[in-house]
Amino acid sequence: MATDALVLQRRHSARSRAAWRRRGIVLAFLSPWLIGFAVFIAYPVVNSLYWSFTIKHYGQPARWVGLSNYGLLLDNPGLMLALRNTAYLAIVGLPIRLFIAVLCASLLARPRRGNGSYRLLFYVPSVVPAVASGALFFFLLQQGGPIASLLEVFGIEAPLWFRDPAWAKPALIMVGTWALGDVMLIFLAGIVDIPRSLYEAIELDGAGRWARFRHVTLPMVSPVIFFTLLTGMIGVLQAFDQAYVFSQGARAGRLTGEPDGALLTYAMLQLRYFQDGRIGFAAAMAWVMFLLTLVITGLMLASRRRWVHTAVGEK
Amino acid sequence: MKRGKMMTPKTSRAGGARSGRWLATALAAGLVLAACANDDGAEPTDDTAPPTTAAPEPTGTEAPDTTDAEPTDTTETEPTETTPPAPDFEPTTLTMWAGVTDQVGIDAFEPLLRRCEADNPWLTIDYVGKDGIGLALSAAIEAGEPPDLVQADLTGQLAAIQAAELAVSVSDLAERDGLDWDAFVPAGVKLLEFNGERYGLPFSVDTVGLFYNRDVLDEIGVDGPPDTFDELLTDAQKLLIVSDDGAVERVGFVPDVGDGSYAVYFADMFGATLYSDDGATITIVDTVDQWIEAAQWQKQFYDLMDPQEFARWADGLGSYDSADNYFIKGQLPLYFEGSYFVTWPDRFGEGRPEEWGVVSMPVPGGVDEENPASLVPSGNWFMIPNGVDDVEKSWAAIKCLAFASEEIASFQEVYGNIPSNIEALDLFEEVTVAKLPQFETFVDLARSSNASVPGSSLVSGALIDEMTALLLDHRRGDVSDDQLRDELLALNDRYQDELDLELGN
Numbered sequence: 001m002a003t004d005a006l007v008l009q010r011r012h013s014a015r016s017r018a019a020w021r022r023r024g025i026v027l028a029f030l031s032p033w034l035i036g037f038a039v040f041i042a043y044p045v046v047n048s049l050y051w052s053f054t055i056k057h058y059g060q061p062a063r064w065v066g067l068s069n070y071g072l073l074l075d076n077p078g079l080m081l082a083l084r085n086t087a088y089l090a091i092v093g094l095p096i097r098l099f100i101a102v103l104c105a106s107l108l109a110r111p112r113r114g115n116g117s118y119r120l121l122f123y124v125p126s127v128v129p130a131v132a133s134g135a136l137f138f139f140l141l142q143q144g145g146p147i148a149s150l151l152e153v154f155g156i157e158a159p160l161w162f163r164d165p166a167w168a169k170p171a172l173i174m175v176g177t178w179a180l181g182d183v184m185l186i187f188l189a190g191i192v193d194i195p196r197s198l199y200e201a202i203e204l205d206g207a208g209r210w211a212r213f214r215h216v217t218l219p220m221v222s223p224v225i226f227f228t229l230l231t232g233m234i235g236v237l238q239a240f241d242q243a244y245v246f247s248q249g250a251r252a253g254r255l256t257g258e259p260d261g262a263l264l265t266y267a268m269l270q271l272r273y274f275q276d277g278r279i280g281f282a283a284a285m286a287w288v289m290f291l292l293t294l295v296i297t298g299l300m301l302a303s304r305r306r307w308v309h310t311a312v313g314e315k
Numbered sequence: 316m317k318r319g320k321m322m323t324p325k326t327s328r329a330g331g332a333r334s335g336r337w338l339a340t341a342l343a344a345g346l347v348l349a350a351c352a353n354d355d356g357a358e359p360t361d362d363t364a365p366p367t368t369a370a371p372e373p374t375g376t377e378a379p380d381t382t383d384a385e386p387t388d389t390t391e392t393e394p395t396e397t398t399p400p401a402p403d404f405e406p407t408t409l410t411m412w413a414g415v416t417d418q419v420g421i422d423a424f425e426p427l428l429r430r431c432e433a434d435n436p437w438l439t440i441d442y443v444g445k446d447g448i449g450l451a452l453s454a455a456i457e458a459g460e461p462p463d464l465v466q467a468d469l470t471g472q473l474a475a476i477q478a479a480e481l482a483v484s485v486s487d488l489a490e491r492d493g494l495d496w497d498a499f500v501p502a503g504v505k506l507l508e509f510n511g512e513r514y515g516l517p518f519s520v521d522t523v524g525l526f527y528n529r530d531v532l533d534e535i536g537v538d539g540p541p542d543t544f545d546e547l548l549t550d551a552q553k554l555l556i557v558s559d560d561g562a563v564e565r566v567g568f569v570p571d572v573g574d575g576s577y578a579v580y581f582a583d584m585f586g587a588t589l590y591s592d593d594g595a596t597i598t599i600v601d602t603v604d605q606w607i608e609a610a611q612w613q614k615q616f617y618d619l620m621d622p623q624e625f626a627r628w629a630d631g632l633g634s635y636d637s638a639d640n641y642f643i644k645g646q647l648p649l650y651f652e653g654s655y656f657v658t659w660p661d662r663f664g665e666g667r668p669e670e671w672g673v674v675s676m677p678v679p680g681g682v683d684e685e686n687p688a689s690l691v692p693s694g695n696w697f698m699i700p701n702g703v704d705d706v707e708k709s710w711a712a713i714k715c716l717a718f719a720s721e722e723i724a725s726f727q728e729v730y731g732n733i734p735s736n737i738e739a740l741d742l743f744e745e746v747t748v749a750k751l752p753q754f755e756t757f758v759d760l761a762r763s764s765n766a767s768v769p770g771s772s773l774v775s776g777a778l779i780d781e782m783t784a785l786l787l788d789h790r791r792g793d794v795s796d797d798q799l800r801d802e803l804l805a806l807n808d809r810y811q812d813e814l815d816l817e818l819g820n
Binding site for chain 1: 449450453454456457472475478479480481574575623626627629630631701773774775776777780781783784787788791793809812813816817819
């Protein structure tokens with residue numbers, strides 16, 4: 001008996017040692033990522049949270065000021081302006097971009113000659129860097145530029161895209177919509193994945209094109225719509241480059257989001273404070289944006305069950 | 316003022332997963348930080364202008380006689396009596412970060428480096444052209460690896476430099492060595508001075524003046540450029556051309572072509588200020604009447620035209636640095652600009668030097684010919700970062716660079732800014748002004764003791780941005796005079812609160 005117990009104990013110890021060894025190996029393989037995560041993500045995130053409660057200048061120790069940075073930020077009129085601009089881009093721009101992407105994807109999903117070339121053509125703009133596409137549209141849309149000249153041929157006066165607050169954000173949305181290849185590709189994958197039998201079934205019921213799109217395509221790609229909406233929303237909240245390029249074109253060297261603040265984004269506002277070396281204030285801005293992103297994402301996730309189609313057995 | 320380069324971050328599109336959101340937030344902060352490039356670089360240079368090849372000519376730390384300076388002998392390479400004795404150090408390579416990043420500028424800078432290496436046999440300078448030096452320097456000092464010396468335009472950033480102890484104050488070193496600050500133009504010294512400390516040695520100043528197109532002035536029967544504010548407004552009215560359908564075809568004069576880049580600086584002419592000399596107090600409230608006067612003055616030029624038509628005109632203007640430049644094409648015959656623009660018409664237009672000139676900008680009290688009020692929005696200087704291995708070596712190097720008059724003059728002939736070193740300024744006047752007489756006005760403005768430079772405070776950038784946006788609103792008529800007053804006072808209070816928090820008051 002005693003021998004059996006000893007053998008069992010030894011086997012148990014051996015298994016335990018083997019399990020620890022396995023864990024060690026797993027950790028060893030994970031360690032590059034873990035170290036990278038700790039150094040480049042976890043530490044900066046925690047540090048920025050600490051700095052947001054301090055006055056911090058480069059090279060100097062931080063001085064604790066509690067919630068003062070947050071208090072001053074809430075008093076800043078630029079904050080509301082930037083949030084209003086962001087809301088416009090999210091509420092108007094994002095749905096337009098997604099709708100056109102779904103439309104293009106559903107057209108390109110049908111097997112027909114030359115589809116590959118069309119897909120490539122639609123995708124190419126999305127590999128153009130955002131700054132380059134901003135500069136390109138600045139050239140295209142300015143007075144005397146190709147688009148204004150074309151409109152003039154038809155007797156139409158081109159809008160002042162970069163000097164009229166009413167047209168500045170639509171110009172920004174236009175650039176975003178032009179580069180919809182990445183989103184379109186995701187939709188395309190989703191649409192191609194829809195079982196053919198669903199279309200056949202609805203066609204037997206006498207459904208037309210719109211009914212097929214409305215009752216089959218849309219519900220089946222709704223998880224993709226949800227995903228692109230979520231990532232698109234995060235992208236809009238962080239909008240900077242194209243707004244900055246357009247604003248620079250209207251006004252040299254500053255971060256006022258000209259014309260008339262119509263292009264001021266949250267990130268541009270934040271850049272002001274980085275440039276002044278006010279790290280604590282800028283960190284507070286980053287955390288306000290993080291909380292805002294968290295709330296919006298949470299609301300979107302909460303709304304998911306109401307409109308996102310899930311297959312049977314999926315939660 | 317400067318037309319420097321800006322890095323722009325690519326918008327991050329993080330995934331929808333929770334870790335993605337964390338990552339997106341962290342990356343957004345990192346990318347924005349990485350994008351904070353200032354206009355530290357100097358002006359773009361003429362691609363075709365040849366770099367200087369003049370032989371080195373040592374200079375000293377004594378103030379040269381500015382009234383009858385003799386040209387130096389370009390073949391002379393031996394140090395003169397005024398050259399400070401070369402310090403005896405171990406052979407050392409010093410790294411220098413400089414705002415001059417284009418190849419033409421780097422080539423033009425090269426003789427300056429070689430000259431100082433020749434004067435100081437122990438010294439080798441490793442030149443690193445860098446955009447956004449302000450933030451890069453902060454990061455390098457935080458990491459404990461600053462360059463040994465810096466040449467940059469850090470105008471308006473001295474409060475942050477002092478608060479973060481980014482640079483060595485050279486006041487004591489200069490006093491110990493008997494350095495004569497009068498060897499530099501007053502504005503050059505003012506630019507690097509904050510709270511009684513001087514952070515480096517002057518290199519160049521950016522002066523601004525009123526460019527005028529003589530041909531176009533002749534067209535309207537005006538003899539010469541305006542001397543007073545009233546004349547400027549009258550000329551602007553006469554020069555304005557609006558077609559029958561209401562389209563603006565030519566604008567006589569507007570401050571900063573409508574983009575607001577000089578909106579705040581113009582207010583200086585009216586005595587308006589943003590903050591106290593020590594950067595600790597917002598002073599808008601003390602000069603609110605002057606701010607309103609300055610805003611009204613700017614607005615009157617925009618009121619001459621329909622705002623939409625003016626916007627359409629401005630939007631259709633050609634590129635600033637091209638043959639389509641609005642001044643060169645005669646679309647804006649009275650134009651407020653910096654000295655570097657003197658090289659533009661020659662570079663992009665044909666036969667312009669005979670047809671255009673530059674004068675001091677009229678000011679409320681009229682132009683003082685002897686000592687004109689000079690607006691110096693920015694400038695460059697040599698600086699020693701905090702934490703360098705050996706301050707004495709860096710000090711010896713920047714002293715040599717700041718006093719290498721002949722090489723500085725040659726460099727600015729290519730670059731178009733005005734030397735701060737008076738001996739270099741004399742040489743510049745003798746050589747460059749002889750070729751481009753329009754520089755003469757800028758040389759006079761640079762010499763003026765009545766020069767004003769931007770102050771500095773820990774809230775400078777954000778405050779100037781908000782002030783600019785507010786003044787643009789007023790120009791457009793979106794904000795009345797009374798509203799402007801209220802907004803200015805509110806800005807004063809809010810930024811004073813921010814400043815108090817930053818300073819721990």
